[in-house]
Amino acid sequence: MSDPSADDVRRVAAVLARYPQGDAGSLVNALHDVQGELRWLPEDALRMVARHLGLSRAQVYGVASFYHGFHLEPRGEHTCTVCMGTACHVRGAPRLLETLEREADVAAGGTTLDLALTVEEVNCVGACAIGPLVILDDEYHGHMTADHLSRLVGPLLEREEPE
Amino acid sequence: MSALLADPGALARRREALLEARGPGRRVAAVCVGTGCRANGAVAVYEALRAEVEERGADREVEARPRANEIEAHVTGCQGFCEGGPLILLSPEGVVYHDVRVEDVSEIVERTLLGGKVVERLLCVDPATDVHCRGEEEVPFYRHQRRLLLRDNGRLDPASIDDYIALGGYSALVRALEMGPEAVLEEVKRSGLRGRGGAGFPTGRKWEACRHAEGDLKYVVCNADEGDPGAFMDDALLEGDPHLVLEGMIIGALAIGAHEGHVYVRQEYPVAVDRITRAIEQAREVGLLGEAILGSELSFDVEVSRGGGAFVCGEASAMMASLEGRRGVPRRRLIHLSERGLWGRPTNLNNVETWANVPQIVSKGADWYASIGTEGSTGTKIFSLVGKVENTGLVEVPMGTTLREIVFEIGGGIPGGKAFKAVQTGGPSGGCLPAEKLDTPVDFDTLTAEGSMMGSGGMIVMDEDTCMVDVARYFLRFLASESCGNCTSCREGLARLHGLLGDIVEGRGTRATIALIEELADTVQATSLCALGTSAVNPVLSTLHHFRGEYLAHVDERRCPAGVCKALVTYTIDLELCNGCHLCALRCPQEAISGERKQTHVIDQELCIKCGICRDVCRYDAVLVR
Numbered sequence: 167m168s169d170p171s172a173d174d175v176r177r178v179a180a181v182l183a184r185y186p187q188g189d190a191g192s193l194v195n196a197l198h199d200v201q202g203e204l205r206w207l208p209e210d211a212l213r214m215v216a217r218h219l220g221l222s223r224a225q226v227y228g229v230a231s232f233y234h235g236f237h238l239e240p241r242g243e244h245t246c247t248v249c250m251g252t253a254c255h256v257r258g259a260p261r262l263l264e265t266l267e268r269e270a271d272v273a274a275g276g277t278t279l280d281l282a283l284t285v286e287e288v289n290c291v292g293a294c295a296i297g298p299l300v301i302l303d304d305e306y307h308g309h310m311t312a313d314h315l316s317r318l319v320g321p322l323l324e325r326e327e328p329e
Numbered sequence: 330m331s332a333l334l335a336d337p338g339a340l341a342r343r344r345e346a347l348l349e350a351r352g353p354g355r356r357v358a359a360v361c362v363g364t365g366c367r368a369n370g371a372v373a374v375y376e377a378l379r380a381e382v383e384e385r386g387a388d389r390e391v392e393a394r395p396r397a398n399e400i401e402a403h404v405t406g407c408q409g410f411c412e413g414g415p416l417i418l419l420s421p422e423g424v425v426y427h428d429v430r431v432e433d434v435s436e437i438v439e440r441t442l443l444g445g446k447v448v449e450r451l452l453c454v455d456p457a458t459d460v461h462c463r464g465e466e467e468v469p470f471y472r473h474q475r476r477l478l479l480r481d482n483g484r485l486d487p488a489s490i491d492d493y494i495a496l497g498g499y500s501a502l503v504r505a506l507e508m509g510p511e512a513v514l515e516e517v518k519r520s521g522l523r524g525r526g527g528a529g530f531p532t533g534r535k536w537e538a539c540r541h542a543e544g545d546l547k548y549v550v551c552n553a554d555e556g557d558p559g560a561f562m563d564d565a566l567l568e569g570d571p572h573l574v575l576e577g578m579i580i581g582a583l584a585i586g587a588h589e590g591h592v593y594v595r596q597e598y599p600v601a602v603d604r605i606t607r608a609i610e611q612a613r614e615v616g617l618l619g620e621a622i623l624g625s626e627l628s629f630d631v632e633v634s635r636g637g638g639a640f641v642c643g644e645a646s647a648m649m650a651s652l653e654g655r656r657g658v659p660r661r662r663l664i665h666l667s668e669r670g671l672w673g674r675p676t677n678l679n680n681v682e683t684w685a686n687v688p689q690i691v692s693k694g695a696d697w698y699a700s701i702g703t704e705g706s707t708g709t710k711i712f713s714l715v716g717k718v719e720n721t722g723l724v725e726v727p728m729g730t731t732l733r734e735i736v737f738e739i740g741g742g743i744p745g746g747k748a749f750k751a752v753q754t755g756g757p758s759g760g761c762l763p764a765e766k767l768d769t770p771v772d773f774d775t776l777t778a779e780g781s782m783m784g785s786g787g788m789i790v791m792d793e794d795t796c797m798v799d800v801a802r803y804f805l806r807f808l809a810s811e812s813c814g815n816c817t818s819c820r821e822g823l824a825r826l827h828g829l830l831g832d833i834v835e836g837r838g839t840r841a842t843i844a845l846i847e848e849l850a851d852t853v854q855a856t857s858l859c860a861l862g863t864s865a866v867n868p869v870l871s872t873l874h875h876f877r878g879e880y881l882a883h884v885d886e887r888r889c890p891a892g893v894c895k896a897l898v899t900y901t902i903d904l905e906l907c908n909g910c911h912l913c914a915l916r917c918p919q920e921a922i923s924g925e926r927k928q929t930h931v932i933d934q935e936l937c938i939k940c941g942i943c944r945d946v947c948r949y950d951a952v953l954v955r
Contacts, residue, residue: 190653190654191652191653191654191672192654193654193655194634194635194636194637194651194654195634195635197637198596198635198637219654225655228656229637229654229655229656232637232639232656232657232813233636233637233638233639233657234637234638234639235596235597235636235637235638235639236637236638250558250807251558251559252558252559252715252716252753252756252787252789252800252803252804253558253559253713253715253716253721253789255558255800255803256716256717256789256791256795256800257716257717258941261940261941264940265940265942268918268938268940269918288597288638289556289558289597289638289640289807289811290556290557290558290559290560290561290597291364291597291598292364292555292560292561292564292565292597292598293364293365293368293561294559294560294561294713294715294716294721294787294789295365295411295412295561295713295715295721295722295723296365296368296369296411296412296414296721297715299368306364306367306368307368308365308368308369311942311945312940312941312942312945313916313942313945313946314945316918316942
């Protein structure tokens with residue numbers, strides 16, 4: 167783990183200042199907010215959270231690693247998430263995820279080596295009616311096909327597009 | 330800044346002032362920006378509409394009676410008919426426009442908002458009669474529904490407490506304060522309302538247990554951790570009508586004697602988090618939350634907590650752990666949560682839709698409510714009708730409506746002339762019902778008797794192209810990854826079951842595999858602690874029961890009848906249908922397709938990875954999967 171930048175420390179401290187010291191019940195919300203700042207949860211940030219809320223590092227790590235919503239590794243510049251809800255599944259979501267994993271050459275949950283793209287799957291985002299759905303950087307793309315997806319993420323991966 | 334509502338009279342005056350200011354001649358275009366419509370470009374439509382309305386509306390101001398001709402545009406939460414999005418509902422005519430594009434906006438403002446005329450081409454067409462449908466009462470998707478909870482989703486701006494108040498909002502709370510806690514509790518009990526989160530426990534009895542539990546400090550919690558994949562009813566209510574849910578919670582707090590509330594929302598629903606947070610702030614500002622609500626003795630406030638993306642947190646004791654900032658692991662509930670829940674204090678937990686039912690029960694009465702639905706399951710239920718169905722979206726029907734009515738009359742049947750195969754209800758704990766069960770009335774007890782369950786209201790339609798073995802494996806993958814790991818049988822058992830189903834879909838299964846699956850499923854069911862484990866095997870058992878032939882085709886013939894299981898299918902090109910456009914060859918990531926332009930093409934089976942891109946791009950349906 168590299169040393170956290172002074173700026174990161176300041177940002178985490180500012181987030182934590184919103185929570186009363188020793189308020190263990192705020193842990194999940196505090197982790198969300200810290201992650202909202204840094205986009206992931208570095209070890210040093212977890213340590214700061216633990217100290218502020220009066221918890222052991224094991225408790226904080228235990229919670230952070232339990233929930234799928236928390237990221238313990240750095241994130242790519244872009245995130246592409248394939249919804250794996252039931253409605254999306256029956257409309258072909260598994261093929262989309264395979265396509266994305268193949269194009270990015272990384273398994274779901276991972277990030278490309280150049281930190282360009284993080285590939286994610288999500289259980290359901292409630293956009294079932296327009297599935298299968300892919301979310302690229304907070305933008306929802308419904309009625310997705312494998313072909314369309316490969317063209318959507320192609321430019322982010324700086325690969326040559328077959329034409 | 331809004332003025333404090335010191336007593337019920339102040340609320341009534343506020344409503345009158347709003348209605349007066351809004352005038353009867355006002356025309357409103359309400360643009361749905363629910364998740365589905367947003368993905369279809371609704372935000373751009375709204376922005377164009379608002380700009381146009383501001384410009385044209387300003388022109389009107391110079392006329393003599395500006396207010397009588399006032400026009401307005403605002404956003405709404407999910408209006409339900411996601412398939413037709415972006416949607417616009419026009420008041421007061423009640424006309425619905427679908428598939429609206431930015432290019433349509435000028436005409437909508439000119440002809441409809443200012444001119445009072447309908448733009449025919451934006452109306453939905455009834456496929457049975459070819460008639461253009463004007464209002465919700467004519468559109469087939471809406472016509473067969475009974476929208477009590479979702480009615481105002483298309484009528485109010487969810488960010489505006491004034492919109493809610495103008496439509497009669499918080500008048501149920503006034504009525505509840507007049508009735509007093511005991512009478513409210515009695516009314517809810519008599520209404521027959523049962524929990525909409527899935528278990529169907531009588532809400533009134535739950536409230537009563539918490540009311541009578543010992544302790545001064547009690548909590549009410551709203552379960553908005555809608556974890557079932559394929560379900561978005563609660564998301565739509567929180568996004569579209571957050572004050573309705575909040576009003577239900579305040580009435581519940583009154584009946585139970587609670588002073589603190591929590592809304593536990595999935596982090597995957599950022600818009601819902603935002604809307605309910607704002608609604609709470611607005612309610613606090615005008616004194617509908619806080620000390621001495623509407624001048625009464627009731628004091629109550631609510632906080633929002635975000636989930637962390639763990640399905641198991643929908644289980645009540647796991648949710649309490651998560652609210653306390655811990656890992657969401659269920660515990661044995663020897664003592665009910667109504668006695669010892671959050672922070673060890675009496676806690677009443679209800680689902681979003683359950684809370685949303687409360688205001689109408691109080692304002693219209695238990696008898697009215699109980700007259701809707703069936704004897705054992707009263708009221709309406711919202712379903713998310715999705716998957717292989719023509720009209721996807723949110724559907725609200727009286728309990729007891731048959732699956733056939735929902736899938737075929739409201740849903741418009743299966744697209745592309747395909748055959749219906751199954752409908753999956755109850756989320757990952759539910760089951761799949763085949764065509765023979767289409768006349769099953771949908772209520773808590775009947776669905777359970779048929780081997781599925783109501784669950785929270787997900788309804789996923791499957792057609793002939795859906796492989797039921799693959800669906801069962803899908804749910805097991807989901808549940809195995811969502812198991813909290815506490816019970817060995819669930820943690821290891823589900824992983825093994827997933828592996829065994831993997832053997833079948835990959836062509837390694839035998840009849841012995843099926844027998845082993847059945848045996849292991851029994852064990853997991855019998856020895857897991859919480860409902861995640863005990864019901865996890867339902868999708869496997871119900872598909873084995875109703876679709877055993879499909880399992881046997883996989884193990885006996887190494888064949889996937891639906892053409893889904895990759896290991897058992899091959900991609901080929903139909904020589905008759907292929908016209909040599911060469912598109913598939915260009916797009917194939919493996920360069921596995923060869924052929925000259927205007928000549929038929931061939932797929933090299935050695936190179937093919939069955940990614941399906943060729944089938945996606947072929948405009949002549951020439952790519953066959955068998």
